[in-house]
Amino acid sequence: MSRDPPLFLDIDGTLTRREGGLDAAVIGPLRSWDAPIILATGKAFPYPIALCHYLSIPERVVAENGGVVCVDDHVELTVNRDHMTEFKGAVADAGFDFGWGAADTVNRWRETEVAMAPSVDRDTIEGIAERHGLEVIDSGYAYHIKDPSVTKGRGLERACTLLQLDPETAVAIGDSENDEAMFELAGRSFALANADAVAAAAADTVVADGFATGMLSVLEEISST
Numbered sequence: 437m438s439r440d441p442p443l444f445l446d447i448d449g450t451l452t453r454r455e456g457g458l459d460a461a462v463i464g465p466l467r468s469w470d471a472p473i474i475l476a477t478g479k480a481f482p483y484p485i486a487l488c489h490y491l492s493i494p495e496r497v498v499a500e501n502g503g504v505v506c507v508d509d510h511v512e513l514t515v516n517r518d519h520m521t522e523f524k525g526a527v528a529d530a531g532f533d534f535g536w537g538a539a540d541t542v543n544r545w546r547e548t549e550v551a552m553a554p555s556v557d558r559d560t561i562e563g564i565a566e567r568h569g570l571e572v573i574d575s576g577y578a579y580h581i582k583d584p585s586v587t588k589g590r591g592l593e594r595a596c597t598l599l600q601l602d603p604e605t606a607v608a609i610g611d612s613e614n615d616e617a618m619f620e621l622a623g624r625s626f627a628l629a630n631a632d633a634v635a636a637a638a639a640d641t642v643v644a645d646g647f648a649t650g651m652l653s654v655l656e657e658i659s660s661t
């Protein structure tokens with residue numbers, strides 16, 4: 437019996453609508469997908485876990501661009517987080533914050549990287565990041581400051597080992613430069629019409645439609661049924 441391929445799925449720009457927010461049309465197809473789904477996102481760990489919970493799918497998540505890996509009952513950090521504490525102190529000393537307001541729910545539960553609002557001056561933060569051996573990448577929704585060794589691809593590689601899954605059998609769908617390493621790991625990769633130049637160049641296929649509409653067109657194309 438043929439089965440659907442495993443999925444590596446970005447969230448923002450991939451499961452969402454152009455105007456933001458989850459596209460409700462993704463719920464049914466993901467809930468009934470007949471193979472493992474790993475959500476791979478730049479968001480802090482609780483966000484993709486909550487999404488798995490409400491989609492009623494197993495908690496298989498690569499969060500913080502690869503810094504956190506969760507497969508069912510196993511959670512691990514792929515990088516030491518002490519350097520991030522130092523970096524955050526240096527940014528505060530320089531008189532900057534990360535641009536999300538007082539509650540900062542974007543970073544509140546973030547363990548291995550920091551996300552910065554697009555409204556913040558990237559050059560200044562990038563200078564401080566470089567002095568701490570960190571890099572800045574653009575997910576299209578935020579700038580992420582992280583250890584250069586941390587990528588969605590490395591996180592997914594670890595998740596696949598835990599799941600005893602060959603990444604060559606998986607299909608990856610995403611839209612941003614932080615999806616490049618995920619595209620390289622998967623057997624097949626699709627960048628959506630809204631993808632940035634890095635993601636579009638890295639993918640095997642660029643999809644005609646954007647956002648969740650494009651993602652659903654890929655599922656239709658690759659589904660076994």
Ligand SMILES: [Mg+2]
Nearest residue numbers: 446448449612
């Ligand atoms: Mg994205």
